Amino acid sequence: MMNFMEFMQLATHVGLHHFLLLSAILFSIGLFGLLTKKGLIPLLMCVELMLNAVNINLVAFNQYMPVPDYSGQLMAIFSVAVAASEIAVGVALTFRIYRDRGTVNVDELKELKG
Amino acid sequence: MIDFALYHAWLIPLLPALAFLIIGLGTRQDKKKSAIIGITAIGASFLLSLGVVGAVLTKRLVMAAPFVMKTVWARIGDMELGMGVLIDPLTAMMLVVVTTVALMVNIYSVGYMEHDPGMGRFFAFLSLFAASMLGLVISLNFLQMYIFWEGVGLCSYLLIGFYYYKISAREAAKKAFITTRIGDFGMLLGILLLQITFGTVDFVALKSMLPNYIWVSGTSFLTVIGLLLFIGPIGKSGQFPLHVWLPDAMEGPTPVSALIHAATMVVAGVYLIGRAYFIFAELPIVMSVIAWLGGFTAFFAATIAITQRPFKRILAYSTISQLGYMMLALGVGSLTASMFHLMTHAFFKALMFLCAGAVIEAMHEEADIFKMGGLRHRMPVTFKCMTIGVLAIAGLPPFAGFFSKDAILAAAAEVSFPLYLLASITAFMTAFYMSRLLFVAFFGEVSDDCPAQETNAFMRWPLVVLAVLSVVSGAWGHFAGFSDWVFYGVHEEEAINWTIAGSSIVLSLFAMWLAYQIYVEKRWSSHQIARRLGVLYDLSFHAYYIDEIYAFIRELTVDKAGRLAYWIDTHIVDGVVHGLGRMTRGLSVLLALPQNGDAQRYVAFFYTGVIALVAYSLFYAVKILSVTGGAF
Numbered sequence: 127m128m129n130f131m132e133f134m135q136l137a138t139h140v141g142l143h144h145f146l147l148l149s150a151i152l153f154s155i156g157l158f159g160l161l162t163k164k165g166l167i168p169l170l171m172c173v174e175l176m177l178n179a180v181n182i183n184l185v186a187f188n189q190y191m192p193v194p195d196y197s198g199q200l201m202a203i204f205s206v207a208v209a210a211s212e213i214a215v216g217v218a219l220t221f222r223i224y225r226d227r228g229t230v231n232v233d234e235l236k237e238l239k240g
Numbered sequence: 241m242i243d244f245a246l247y248h249a250w251l252i253p254l255l256p257a258l259a260f261l262i263i264g265l266g267t268r269q270d271k272k273k274s275a276i277i278g279i280t281a282i283g284a285s286f287l288l289s290l291g292v293v294g295a296v297l298t299k300r301l302v303m304a305a306p307f308v309m310k311t312v313w314a315r316i317g318d319m320e321l322g323m324g325v326l327i328d329p330l331t332a333m334m335l336v337v338v339t340t341v342a343l344m345v346n347i348y349s350v351g352y353m354e355h356d357p358g359m360g361r362f363f364a365f366l367s368l369f370a371a372s373m374l375g376l377v378i379s380l381n382f383l384q385m386y387i388f389w390e391g392v393g394l395c396s397y398l399l400i401g402f403y404y405y406k407i408s409a410r411e412a413a414k415k416a417f418i419t420t421r422i423g424d425f426g427m428l429l430g431i432l433l434l435q436i437t438f439g440t441v442d443f444v445a446l447k448s449m450l451p452n453y454i455w456v457s458g459t460s461f462l463t464v465i466g467l468l469l470f471i472g473p474i475g476k477s478g479q480f481p482l483h484v485w486l487p488d489a490m491e492g493p494t495p496v497s498a499l500i501h502a503a504t505m506v507v508a509g510v511y512l513i514g515r516a517y518f519i520f521a522e523l524p525i526v527m528s529v530i531a532w533l534g535g536f537t538a539f540f541a542a543t544i545a546i547t548q549r550p551f552k553r554i555l556a557y558s559t560i561s562q563l564g565y566m567m568l569a570l571g572v573g574s575l576t577a578s579m580f581h582l583m584t585h586a587f588f589k590a591l592m593f594l595c596a597g598a599v600i601e602a603m604h605e606e607a608d609i610f611k612m613g614g615l616r617h618r619m620p621v622t623f624k625c626m627t628i629g630v631l632a633i634a635g636l637p638p639f640a641g642f643f644s645k646d647a648i649l650a651a652a653a654e655v656s657f658p659l660y661l662l663a664s665i666t667a668f669m670t671a672f673y674m675s676r677l678l679f680v681a682f683f684g685e686v687s688d689d690c691p692a693q694e695t696n697a698f699m700r701w702p703l704v705v706l707a708v709l710s711v712v713s714g715a716w717g718h719f720a721g722f723s724d725w726v727f728y729g730v731h732e733e734e735a736i737n738w739t740i741a742g743s744s745i746v747l748s749l750f751a752m753w754l755a756y757q758i759y760v761e762k763r764w765s766s767h768q769i770a771r772r773l774g775v776l777y778d779l780s781f782h783a784y785y786i787d788e789i790y791a792f793i794r795e796l797t798v799d800k801a802g803r804l805a806y807w808i809d810t811h812i813v814d815g816v817v818h819g820l821g822r823m824t825r826g827l828s829v830l831l832a833l834p835q836n837g838d839a840q841r842y843v844a845f846f847y848t849g850v851i852a853l854v855a856y857s858l859f860y861a862v863k864i865l866s867v868t869g870g871a872f
Contacts (some may be wrong), residue, residue, distance in 0.1 A: 160843055236837035 145186035152179035166220045166230040170213060177209045242298060245291020246307060249325045252288050252335060253374035253388075255281040256342075260368040268360035278363035279346045282370055286343050289335035296332040303328050303727060308380055308444060319435075322442060326380035329725040330579060334377040334511060337583050340709070341503035341590045342370040344702035348594050349495045351698030352601065362402060362493065369395035369496075373504040377511065382431045382441035385515070389427070389476070389508060393420050396505050400492040412491035419485040423475015427512075430468030437461070447518045459523055466519060466526035473509025478560045479567060480537040484786055486560055490552040494597030497552060501559040502590035507582050510566045517575050517728045531571020531655070535662045538564030540784075542669040546676070547770070547781040550607040551596045554677050557783075558633065559589060561666060565648055568663060574651035575728040581648055583722075584640035584714050588632035591706035595626040598695045598703070599681065609677060614686030619694050623682050625703040630678045632710045634671035634748045637741075640714030646741045647723075653740055660740075667744055671751035679759040 156175030163169055181202040188198025224230050259281035267273040301307050306328035313323035346366060353359040372391030379385035394417075401413025435441050438449055454462065473479065478486035486506065490497045500506060513520055513530065520526055538561045545557035562585050569578035600607055602619060616623035632639035635646070645667060653660040694700070718736075757763045770777045779785070834845070 157847060161840055161847075232839050235839070 142186060142190045145182055149179040149182040149186070152176070152182065164231050164233055166223065166232065167217075169232065170216045170220070174209060174213060177205065181205055242291050242294040245288045246295035246299070246327065247309070248288065249292055249327055249378055250309070252285045252292070252339070253371045253378065255285050256367040256374065257371035260364050260371060263360055263364040263367065268364065271354070271359040274360035274363045275346075275350050278367050279343070279350070281367055282339060282343050282346050285370070285374065286339035289332070289339045292327060293332045293336055296327065296329050301328055303330065306331070306444070310380060319439075321383055322381055323384050324380045325378045326443060327378070330514060331377055333579060333583060333726055335374065337586045338370065338373050338377060338503045341586055341706075342366070342373075342499060344590065344594070344706055345495045345499045348498075348597070348699050348702040349493075351696045352495055352597055353493065356493075358402065365395055365398045365402070366496070366499070369399060369499060369504055373508065376508055379515075380443055382434060382443075382516075385512065386428065386431055389472070389512070390424065392505055392508055393417060393424065393476075396420075396489065396500055399496040399500070400489050402492050402496065406491070409491040412485075412488035416485040416489050419482050420475040423472045423482055425471075426468045426475075427472025430465050430472070433465045433468065437465070443515065450518060450522065454522055462519065463523050463525050466523045467529065469516065469519070470513070470526060470530060473512055473567070474533070475509070476512075477506050477509030477563045477567065479509075479533055479564065480540055481786070483537065483541065483560045484790065487553055487556040487783070490556055494552065494593060494600065497556075498590045498593035498597070501556065501593055502586045506559060506563055507566075507586065510563065510570065510578060510582055513567075513570050514575055514579055517570070520570070521573065521728060527571050527573065529571070531568050531659060534564045534567025534569075534571055535652075535659050536564070537561070538568060538666045539662050540564075542666045542673065543780050544783045545673045546669060547777060549610055551600060551609050551612075551677070551681065552593070552607060554609070554673060555589070555592055555596055558670060558674065561670060562589065562633070565645070565663065565666070568659065569648040569651055572651045572655040572659065574647065576723045576726055577644065577647035577651045579726045580717055580722050581644035583717065584632065584644040584710070587706055587713050588629045588640060588710040591625055591703060591710050592629040592633070594699070594703055594706065595622050595629065598622045598699050602693055602695060609681040612681040613684040614682070616682040617686055621694060621700050622703065625707040626678060626682065628707045628710050630674045632714070633674050634752065635667055635744055636748055637745065638711070638715050640710050640712070640717075642741070642745075643714035643718040646736060646744065649740050649744055650737045653737075664744060664747060668747045668751050671748035672755050675752040675755035676759055679755055683760050
């Protein structure tokens, strides 16, 4: 039986598990949004959420690694840069689609060709 | 000269082969040059052949100890395939016969083909034909012989189909090729069995190995080999039932018919048996098959020849009949008689075919003898030559056929009386139908619209030369000792048996008298006789409907099998192919269903997969942990 002090310790002390839990929650929210939202912009936002969940994972693992190393953080920064450019392209495409079709609803964008 | 000829005997087939290449590649368009090259080559081969004969005589080469020159042609593993030259008296005799007839035919062709635009091609093929046959004659093993054997078949195809724009010529060429191929296949099987059994197909080696083999394993398996080998000569030498191509082979130009019937093609089969006589002579069953088939063919073809009307067709059936004689002689064990008859027959049959060519050309391609008549007034030289040929084949002394036919009859009488009887009846019929040919075509009145004139010198002189040979070759062969020269086993002195010879002379004279009474004196009407004979006449006139029977059997088997194969092809083979196509299309429709462009469904599939993969790996991780007790 865990006593009060131990519970508080676990509740207030932020460890690796908390980061992973946060990351998993974020990822799940993103995935849920990706599967349910219909607008292209919310979808892009959901993808962004999932990407950042991964970034949190990377940084957290890097922080708790026993040897000093920055490859996780480097990876996270790299990932942020890539995500930024991807969003730029994604939003630009969304605008083009909106201009062409007058809609950004994915249910109406089912044609695979032109 | 003689030594040169002997040691360069390989030149004999090579020269005409070269002539074929030169004419075929170079001078085909130039008639005169082509003819000169062709004749020069075969003439040189003729001189070399004479040299070989001289060598055989002076060096006393005998059948038991031939002269062999050998070179390795190909080596496959331990198996060595040789090529080379085997010279013994038999080879020498054949070389002279083939080159003589070929030379005469070449010279004759200059006159015969002078208006034909394909003359260059003709001489090229003639040269190749002669080359193939000469190569066959000097072969020292079965394989080499088989190669040239097929070469002869190819050339006969090319030459019978020489007038390729005529449908009948094309059909005849195909018929000749396919029919002889049937025989060749049997022969090939025989050769392969020899190679498997003895490890060699070399004549000399086989000859030395054979007695031991027979002593150890008997003759039963060899009998199979012998029968298979014999199928080749059945096809090539026009023996029943594969004789059907020979009468049709006259679709080619007449000089070719002369060459095929006399010296190059059909005697190849007889020569093969003669060359491999050391095998056949040991196999009594095969020998009696050869003898009886030969005798039957001789009789059978003679009964057909009696009623035929086209000039060359009569000669063709007489060739089949005479080949049957040669086979009969081989079957009763007389290599000498067979080869002797081969030689004399080559001369007088070539003579008669060349006469036929002259007559048919003079008659403007009219071949029916009953539309001729009285030609002896118009073509005296041809008439004399033809008469000599007929007398020779009828077997009257002192012409060549008398001596050789007598030798065959004597040999047959020694072995079996029925065979002798068969041969004698055939001789009677031969004399009858040949005199019928002579009397109908050359005697009687000249019709007013008969265009016949004596032919030109190129066509006349070969006739004279062959006529002289048809007279003297028999007597020469008999008195100069052909039998000391070409024989198998123990040499026997052959004297003329005057009982046999006398009866055959009487029979022949009677047959000729009968033909004279019917066709010149017209004492009995030939039409009435034909009507009296009824069915027999019909059977004979239509050559016993053998062609029709073959056509019927072909329809029954080949056509039906073809239809079956066609059905299998359209329904089963095509069905499989089409089925595969349909299956692919169905699968693609099925697989295209999820690809509907709904991006969110793709995502759902993707993450389902990810979750499944993770679950799978977790499951195994747990399993491994439980096995190892918590440690990887």
